[in-house]
Amino acid sequence: MSSLVPIAYLASAVLFIVGLKMLSSAKTAARGNALAASGMAVAIVTTLLRQGIMSWELVLAGVVLGSAIGAFAALRVQMTSMPEMVALLNGSGGVASALVAGAELLGYADRAQEPTGVVSTAIVLSTLIGGITLTGSLIAFLKLSERMPGQPITYPGQQVVNALIGIGVLVLCFLVATAPLELGPFWILVGVALLLGVLLVIPIGGADMPVVISLLNSYSGLAACATGFVLNNVGLVISGSLVGASGIILTKIMCDAMNRSLMNVLFGAFGAVQEGGGAGAGGEQGxxxxxxxxxxxxxxxxxxxxxxxxxxxxxxxxxxxxxxxxxxxxxxxxxxxxxxxxxxxxxxxxxxxxxxxxxxxxxxxxxxxxxxxxxxxxxxxxxxxxxxxxxxxxxxxxxxxxxxxxxxxxxxxxxxxxxxxxxxxxxxxxxxxxxxxxxxxxxxxxxxxxxxxxxxxxxxxx
Amino acid sequence: MLSDPAVALTVLVLSLFVGIEIIAKVPPLLHTPLMSGSNAISGITIVGALIAVTAENPTISTAFGFAAVVFAMINVVGGFLVTNRMLAMFRPKRDDK
The missing domain is CATH 3.40.50.1220 (TPP-binding domain)
Incomplete structure (x- = not known):
């Protein structure tokens, strides 16, 4: 039985790949999506069977609750609000991966068992990327739905603040990765990742949100991929990297379509790019x-x-x-x-x-x-x-x-x-x-x- | 399942290339469903969530696992359903009806 488990995960990964491939034509796309969904079903059933579930109630409650919320949102959302919907979905994928990594780390701490260097590094990455994806997506959602002004939000010294946070994150990552059972730095890392998601997206203007969503889409995949390393599960690694690749390509297409580099989209508002706006507006136009x-x-x-x-x-x-x-x-x-x-x-x-x-x-x-x-x-x-x-x-x-x-x-x-x-x-x-x-x-x-x-x-x- | 992280890393790099090859062929027409569909696939983290929620002694890590199950299922069900809804609208030229 246990040797069948990796085969089942492989099968679901193959279904994802074939499903995505069928998305390359409008004729086959709907079937491709169904195929990918069936791949997910295979993965879920395999996991449930292999685990010999201890607490059925909890699993059932979680699955039912999540499915109900997801289905409700998917059936109700207006097509004009699709960007907001995808932003929220990115956020939930990212936070789910981060939560899994956190749960694993807490499990190790509980058993007072030191994870390997690879596992602790993966926990760090999953937490960081997942946390950024969550709050970044929420800010993107707020901007897209105009609950928050679309203009870039900047303040003096923003670059310095972000640079300091960046350095802080690196130090924290190092601390958690090298001494994972000291939970203090881990909790700080969680907080900083959440803060970073906010700080990275608020300076980006509403018009650049297509780039941001594509990028966060990529992050949600990479977070799943990192979680794959935490759990030593190749299925997660394959699927996560497929999504990561998809997000990267879409990000590139969006940047090309605006003739801007990714760096410019992400950090452009910090510079003096804004000044161009007034120039053309005044002159004689005929x-x-x-x-x-x-x-x-x-x-x-x-x-x-x-x-x-x-x-x-x-x-x-x-x-x-x-x-x-x-x-x-x-x-x-x-x-x-x-x-x-x-x-x-x-x-x-x-x-x-x-x-x-x-x-x-x-x-x-x-x-x-x-x-x-x-x-x-x-x-x-x-x-x-x-x-x-x-x-x-x-x-x-x-x-x-x-x-x-x-x-x-x-x-x-x-x-x-x-x-x-x-x-x-x-x-x-x-x-x-x-x-x-x-x-x-x-x-x-x-x-x-x-x-x-x-x-x-x-x-x-x- | 596999002991050597180098193998997982190999798998990662190869699947990135596979992903880029496949997805570069998706026409702009279908980029929105591609995004929501691939997003649903990133819900594969449900596998980890299901493992986490069933940890032996119920601790805070079980709570994390439970929350992860909920969020991952939102991602999976919401993603695939909304993609399906969109794709159902893409139809070829109406010549018969």
Whole structure:
């Protein structure tokens, strides 16, 4: 029996890998997820059988309670709130790993048995990473749900404070790893890890949260991986590192999409990067042309192709369904309509795709930036809905712009550009957008949902 | 289960590479479900939690284990369910209905 246990854990790891692999196509993704879930079931059942459980009540209570909370949240959450949900899930994964490591350490202390150096090091890492993941995710959650201001929170001497804490953490890690049965330093480490999670995330702005969630996603995996070393369980090591790798890749994709280094995202607010914001806002920009939905309908009547560029503003206005209606109508009128999705559209990687899929937009219509950019010059109408920085041409040309170098959707190269926007306020990055002043740009002021519905009526009647 | 930490380290490094290879192929279309799904997988720490909660003499470490079971199950059940909910919405072009 006991030799079957590692085989069972291996089987669950294989199911995770195959499941993740099936996520590479929308056709197989749902089955892949089910496969990964079955891998988890294998791991759980194996553990329960092998343990010869002492306290069934406690196990059952914990499993039922956790499952109920998880299921409730998963079934109730709005798709717009998915980033918050994932932040909280990251946090619970991280803290679970840290708690397991803590329980192990306390068990060793109870038996007055010295763990090996590898085990105590792994306990330190799991506690540290798990603790940071917990509070970091909570802060990310608060920022994403706007229960906390999205602006970076900075204070004088922040770097010095963080550096001192950093040194303190290293010392503590060393103390705990070398003398694990002295529990004093361990408890301090727990406290410092929790504090560090807060301090690392508060200086990061709301717009950078996609990077933070991806990174915390990676941490939750690495914490599980460290716990694998604590328990000497290869299943945990494999699964944890898969998740760690996934988070690292997503973090990199997000950073690339904003043309920023990870260091800049994490520590940028400490420097003087903020100053760029005011520069572009004041100068002469030329005139803005304000139009109505009826004007747009005239242009649409001569168009054969349209690319819709949704931004988070569309999601905030809950305009996804109205947008899908407009897209369907345009298709009926013989206008090829697709959606251009910037990698950082929305508040987490891939968020915009989920929002549009929820509104029943078929996924073939959702085209990623690299594939659609070359098509803007042959496109009659680009319709920008609640997106701003990701369509700002100064990212291409203006070396002085704070967003210079960021990959953007080249909407300004389309024949006509409609920009639906509430007002002329600059976007999240506080950068003025020359697109709004272009000859071929028509601004339609209003909230995304109302304007799109007006467009639907105008196009239908024209 | 395995005595040599070097073996676990080898496994770690190899699985990181496997992870990077597989996940780099996931299209941006599915990045959100990828994140919630892989997040659910990090709930594998439930294995450790179940071991911890069943430690022989009930101490504070049992309490830690219990809390770990709860959090890990939130992670596992919440993660897989919400991923499933999202993936159910991704459908190809409606040509038949």
């Amino acid at each position: 005139t803005v042309r304000g139009y109505t939905a009826d004007d747009a309908a005239v242009i649409f009547s001569n168009a054969r192709s349209c690319i819709i560029v949704p931004g988070y503003g569309m999601a905030v206005a809950q305009a996804q369904h109205a947008v899908r209606e407009l897209a369907d109508l345009l298709e009926q009128k013989g206008i090829t309509t697709r959606f251009a999705i910037h990698p950082v559209a929305g508040r987490m990687p891939g968020h915009m795709n989920v929002l549009l899929a929820e509104a029943d937009v078929p996924y073939e219509k959702l085209v990623e930036m690299d594939h659609i950019n070359s098509e803007f010059p042959e496109t009659d109408v680009a319709l920008v809905l609640g997106a701003n920085d990701v369509v700002n041409p100064s990212a291409r040309s203006d070396k002085g712009s704070p967003i210079y170098g960021m990959p953007i959707l080249d909407v300004d190269r389309a024949q006509h550009v409609f920009v639906v926007k509430r007002s002329m306020n600059p976007g999240f990055a506080g950068v003025q957008n020359p697109l709004f002043f272009n000859e071929n740009t028509m601004m339609i002021f209003g909230d995304a949902k109302g304007t799109v519905l007006a467009l639907v009526d105008a196009v239908r009647e024209y």
